[in-house]
Amino acid sequence: MLSLKRVKWIGAVLSIALLLSACSETNQGNSSNSSSAEDKPVTITVAMPNDQYQSLSELNERFQDQYPNIKIQFDAVPTDQYETLVNTKLASGDGPDLFNVNSGTKLDPLINSNNIMALNDESWVSRLSPSGLEAASRNGNVYALPGFQAIIGVVYNKQIFKELGLSIPQHWDEFLEVAQKIKDSGKIPLALGLRDAFVTQFIPYAMAPSAIYRDHANFDNEMYEGKQTFVGSPWEQMLADYLGLEEKGFFNDDVMGTGLDSMFQMMASGDAAMSVIVSPMIGAIRGMNPEIELGVFPLPYVKEGETIYVSTGTSNVFAVNANTKHPEAAKQYLDFLSQPDNMMVLIEGSLSAFVDVPSQADPAIMETEDAMKKGTYTMLDTIWPNTVQPTLFTAVQKVFTGQSIEAALKEMDDAFKRGIQ
């Protein structure tokens, strides 16, 4: 029989043992040499936010069939925890071999902390479209495998346009006329929901290529050199026109309290005729109403006769951890994904970033193909220092609630200066 004293001792020892085993973490699978990685069985860790590139699980199966000696440990992380999780792992030296990254300047923190490696010599680099190359590169080096290309455009309800006898507007005054006709018919011209802060950026990003970059491609470089600021630039007119749409009553009521979901619902139910959104979101609207007839046209923020430039951006799929113990296997994985058959599955329903991978995007998005050939500019957050985009969100919200445009642009200028320090 156990005496009380013995029980106490056993209990104490067990609890300490339990604690210690929970604390320790064994790192397995790192014993193989990278020199003969193709022969020895290897496991590579891959991390992706769970709301993107959802066909990866299927592609991973295909990859493992093709390369039986490489096993993939795939981690589809909940989106809002993704960045924190990966950053923590990288900071502690335990980062995944491959992980999803953003484009443009958002790669800088990872490059500066030596967490991702350059992939310039990979065979798929030469097959990238200009937009894909731009998204994946920084300072002349390629750092990631690009995936799908998105555009910001005006999605519109074709049935409403037909009923009201409307045609696609080719310049800003026509756009305002179309909006007025829709308003007069009792429908909402443009669905907008600024409660979800990231929605604030869509219209400015859609305006900027035509308003600034078509004629002044060097604008951003000049900003970095301190020769240009948001204050005193076409941004003043852009924000005034953005607010002007609200003042003319072209948006739904209570824009500040409406969320992204409500925007989609207004489009899906036919209460709203148009909305400025990013192309992957069309799927969500169709999901709410499979019968709906949708089209997309670029926001015609131009004077009559001028060329419209489209806002576009390519998302990256994966970058390779600079400290990976299996660089060969990781690069083989990227090469596999870049093959046309696989890339088509990966970007299903979107525009491709590779010249030899045909785009099989939603037919509504394909309507903008011609416009995109005339001219595009990347989505602005990929070239700004990372302090500016969040400041744009609050700046637009403040302008819509009465603050002056000049003050809002000054905040963005201050954020820009802070970001380049």
Next chain:
Amino acid sequence: MKKYIVPAFFLLPALLVFTTFIIFPVIGSFYYSFTNWDGLSATPQFIGIKNFENLLHDETVWKSLGVTFQIAIILMLGQNVLGLALALGLQGSSWVQKVLRVWYMIPLMLSYVAISYIWNYMYDPRNGIINFLLRSVGLSNLTQDWLGNTDLAVYSVIFSIIWQSFALCMLIYVAGLQAIPKDLYEAANIDGAGKGRMFVNITFPLVAPAFTINMVVTMIFGLKIFDQIFIMTNGGPGGVTENLAMLLYRQAFTFRQMGYGSAIAIVMFLIILVVSLLQVIILRKREVEH
């Protein structure tokens, strides 16, 4: 001393977990507040008190300080007034009162993240049930953009938080009220005191211990509110609901300024410490007198 060795052993695991996951990170925050760490680099750079200097000159910090106190004070008052009022009504032992005490506790048992999302939907100006109900009874001129109107947004968020957590206050008050000897009320009744008099002269002074606990706890809770604001307005519209906790998150995770964010965290810690100490000292004095 020998008889404390075995209990100490049993406490050791919990102490180790607490130290590892709470004390060490807090000390870590103190350290990082003197660096310009971005959350990714392996070695943070020491920059002395620069973060704290920037903090003092940062307009958004002062603005969020104001929002922090606005939210905390209204939350504290709202929860305590509602909690005490309901406790007075529900302190008895009839089955109705017992059932209602449990009933009001139900929001407390739900995940506050889930509750915040649901309030989001309720507050939606187009499809939300609040505006819908107002319209259907013909009061559509009272419909509001609950979370989008810069004047209303803070109060909408505060209301949902009070709805969820006032029951805890109420329970503590019920316990405090039940501890007041009944014969005091009888004596007062004989002397001809009305209900109001009895409350002011007997109930309120004698419920002071429960009052202290509730005021201090709700104030600390109110000063730190993050999750509900994050889900409902994310600091918007235009920053009117951004308190220090939200600002901290934005600086540390959105702007990647972990060092600056840590400095804000330290300032929050000091503010909460000072406010709580003051509250305890002042309220404790009341208890002793009575």
